[in-house]
Amino acid sequence: MSLTGLFLISFLLIHLLGNLALLKPDGGVAFNLYTEFMSNNPLIQLVSKLLYFSILLHAIQGIIIYFSNRSAKGQRYAVKTSKNTSFASRNMALLGTLILAFIFLHMGDFWYNLKFNPESIPMVTIDGVQYKDAYHKVVTSFSNPLIVGAYLIGVLTLGLHLWHGFQSAFQTLGLNHSKYTPIIQSTGRIFSVLITIGFAMIPAIIFFKNM
Amino acid sequence: MKLKLKVWRQKNAKDKGQFELFDIEASEHMSFLEMMDVLNEQLIEKKKEPVAFEHDCREGICGACSMVINGQPHGPQQGTTTCQLHMRHFKDGDTIAVEPWRAKAFPIIKDLVVDRSAFDHIIQAGGFVSVNTGQAQDGNAIPIEKTQASKAFDAAACIGCGACVAACPNASAMLFTAAKIAHLGLMPQGKIEENQRVLSMVKKMDDEGFGKCSNTGACEVECPKEISIANIARMNRKYMAATLASDKK
Ligand code: HEM
Ligand code: SF4
């Protein structure tokens, strides 16, 4: 759980940095070149397989743990308190399931169409070479308020999952130290907020620019 | 002060159980257990079955007084057992719900009394140290560094009450087990069995049917002895190291 979680966290950072190319006001040149590089580089292709596997492993393990913990608890309290735990820590499985649903939506829209439905993607010429206009596809999707809304919810869910998950992974791996734990905890919180703002910003800005 | 009590009543492990409501007059100087005593005296006078609950030392050191009060094990006061919780922390007219520890590994015996033998089994699996026979050694013969001794002492403050399991949404016993492993493993006398201890106690903990830790931190908040979850991280660390070093295939 902790290892796959941390791997997914490192992926999020790279994914966000790459996607920032979408905001460059160059009509999508930088983003299309980036997409082309990512879909053809053999190392990236290998890492992406590892990534799909990690998401599935993390999700399956998470769901198994959730059900086994539910049964270990048995009957719940009639009076519940929220005083001793954070919202995020109590709802990791729910948040995770929402993230999984979001990942399917997100990959169904972009990854599937780019990879298996190329007719749906127009072509664009950059410096005399033909490329798939992935940028156009993103802008089209992000002009639909329903899709933008789903992204905002998906990203917020992810932020909450990380709010607990980031520091939790270190505790699981046995790293708890009076000197470093406060640093890990604040890094986790800052990271969650930045990831949320970063991923929310992209669809929001594109939506408002094209309104 | 006048209070309404909502107390869990259950005849035995098989009974479904339900809440029973009581009106009670208590003084704010009473401890929670003294208030429960008053309730039971009233019930006995009316020839009704008193509420079964566990208590022994009534000074916060035995860990017997297990009750979940308004959703919190040992009630709202931090670092305090039910027997040391005073009624002045409640207001006149309050309704107070009292439930037993909830965890599959702690089956209910009656009303608020649960069977905590699972903890004993975890202790039996590794809560011991090797000592030489013969004459007792001089108390000061083994030097122990102060910070190490303090950490061991903090972990040794665990009274085995089970509030950590009761508070945990996963009914995990990691805080209890980690406290025992730290308390013994941090001392020179306990180093000999350290690897074996962490493997056997963790295995026993899982076999007893406790849940898996997801680091919600509820245990640390509710523990009457304020045992830190840093002990859990230490146990995770030692467990990984012991697994790697183990001779078992
Ligand atoms: C990009 C996506 C995701 C990231 C970055 C992520 C990250 C993390 C991290 C770092 C942890 C803490 C691990 C630990 O303490 O050992 C965690 C826990 C958890 N995750 Fe995720 N996760 C993601 C997606 C998902 C998905 C799709 C699901 C399930 C459907 C899920 C379910 C869970 C559950 C149930 C836990 C708590 C498990 C436990 O420690 O008991 N996560 N996640
Ligand atoms: S760790 Fe704290 S809550 Fe758990 S058994 Fe020990 S004293 Fe009780």
Ligand code: FES
């Ligand atoms: S009765 Fe002993 S700790 Fe409360």
